[in-house]
Amino acid sequence: EDKVVQSPLSLVVHEGDTVTLNCSYEVTNFRSLLWYKQEKKAPTFLFMLTSSGIEKKSGRLSSILDKKELSSILNITATQTGDSAIYLCATGGAAGNKLTFGGGTRVLVKP
Amino acid sequence: EADIYQTPRYLVIGTGKKITLECSQTMGHDKMYWYQQDPGMELHLIHYSYGVNSTEKGDLSSESTVSRIRTEHFPLTLESARPSHTSQYLCASSEPRGGGYNEQFFGPGTRLTVL
Numbered sequence: 249e250d251k252v253v254q255s256p257l258s259l260v261v262h263e264g265d266t267v268t269l270n271c272s273y274e275v276t277n278f279r280s281l282l283w284y285k286q287e288k289k290a291p292t293f294l295f296m297l298t299s300s301g302i303e304k305k306s307g308r309l310s311s312i313l314d315k316k317e318l319s320s321i322l323n324i325t326a327t328q329t330g331d332s333a334i335y336l337c338a339t340g341g342a343a344g345n346k347l348t349f350g351g352g353t354r355v356l357v358k359p
Numbered sequence: 360e361a362d363i364y365q366t367p368r369y370l371v372i373g374t375g376k377k378i379t380l381e382c383s384q385t386m387g388h389d390k391m392y393w394y395q396q397d398p399g400m401e402l403h404l405i406h407y408s409y410g411v412n413s414t415e416k417g418d419l420s421s422e423s424t425v426s427r428i429r430t431e432h433f434p435l436t437l438e439s440a441r442p443s444h445t446s447q448y449l450c451a452s453s454e455p456r457g458g459g460y461n462e463q464f465f466g467p468g469t470r471l472t473v474l
Contacts, residue, residue: 290465349402
């Protein structure tokens with residue numbers, strides 16, 4: 249059974265701080281790892297990392313995939329209150345189109 | 360931006376009622392999914408579909424059923440709602456690339472409360 253574990257469960261930072269979120273996985277025939285941001289309702293897609301694309305960056309957010317360690321990190325620099333959300337990690341494996349989600353990391357950015 | 364819609368957004372209903380949660384997407388995606396998420400908890404896949412007339416049960420057992428008669432429409436039905444069905448239900452769809460390389464786009468969700 250595929251498994252995705254995220255840490256920490258939650259963290260509180262102040263505006264301007266940098267946060268690093270962790271995701272580790274055990275997936276049969278790993279294909280991809282995805283990061284989502286979930287605010288009040290639906291998750292919104294951030295990044296997808298694969299064997300051919302192990303590092304992604306968009307503005308203040310960046311993510312790296314470590315296939316040896318079976319893990320990924322999501323970095324947010326110069327955090328803003330709008331970054332407050334739950335960040336979800338998910339993996340796609342041999343089952344192809346299904347994703348397995350981790351429990352998420354709740355980030356609260358204080359002014 | 361993804362065009363995937365869910366109705367209703369909120370539903371409060373009594374025990375024993377039959378309910379249908381609607382999900383539609385206008386992107387022509389073949390693959391669609393239903394997830395259940397309790398507050399502060401993980402998303403659990405309860406149903407998915409790879410195309411018209413294709414439906415499969417997900418990783419979490421659910422008493423709900425789904426149908427896929429049209430590509431754009433993937434409704435979820437509970438024949439007899441119970442308080443244990445109280446949860447948020449999220450619908451998603453993905454581009455027809457498959458092989459584990461697909462990003463899924465989510466609808467806004469339906470928050471269901473069964474009294």
